[in-house]
Amino acid sequence: MSAFLDTNILIYSISSDSTESAKRERADEILRRDDCVISVQVLQEFYAQMTRASRPGALSHQTVLELIQGWQRFPIQENTLAVLARALDIVERYRFSIWDSLIIAAALFAECEILFSEDLSHGQQIENLTIINPFL
Numbered sequence: 001m002s003a004f005l006d007t008n009i010l011i012y013s014i015s016s017d018s019t020e021s022a023k024r025e026r027a028d029e030i031l032r033r034d035d036c037v038i039s040v041q042v043l044q045e046f047y048a049q050m051t052r053a054s055r056p057g058a059l060s061h062q063t064v065l066e067l068i069q070g071w072q073r074f075p076i077q078e079n080t081l082a083v084l085a086r087a088l089d090i091v092e093r094y095r096f097s098i099w100d101s102l103i104i105a106a107a108l109f110a111e112c113e114i115l116f117s118e119d120l121s122h123g124q125q126i127e128n129l130t131i132i133n134p135f136l
Helices: 007-013 018-031 040-051 061-071 081-094 098-109
Strands: 003-005 036-039 114-116 129-132
Touching (some): 007 018, 007 040, 036 040, 036 098, 040 098, 081 098
Parallel strands (some): 003 114, 114 129
């Protein structure tokens, strides 16, 4: 059963915030799976969030680059026009934002059955994809 990872999984996996220790442990557990898939968009969002100058504890370009290189052990779903077209259909049908719809479309293209994210409705089914908030 393939599991697509939203950006928040990657962010929590490296969190040093003591109030997020349970989320960090859960994210680490997920990242130990051998059936995870991520997308170029997820890696882009991770880079943008973790290197943002206004972020407390922002990471250096080199540190984030090394993390991204490590996560390339997972299959990476590319951003394509077909993914965009499917995302636009999802926007229209489900009224998600374009960014969330791109994540969902990438997960569907990668034929994942689970999307781990805390940003969407836990338990919602979109075609053959179930959204799971692993932090509940």
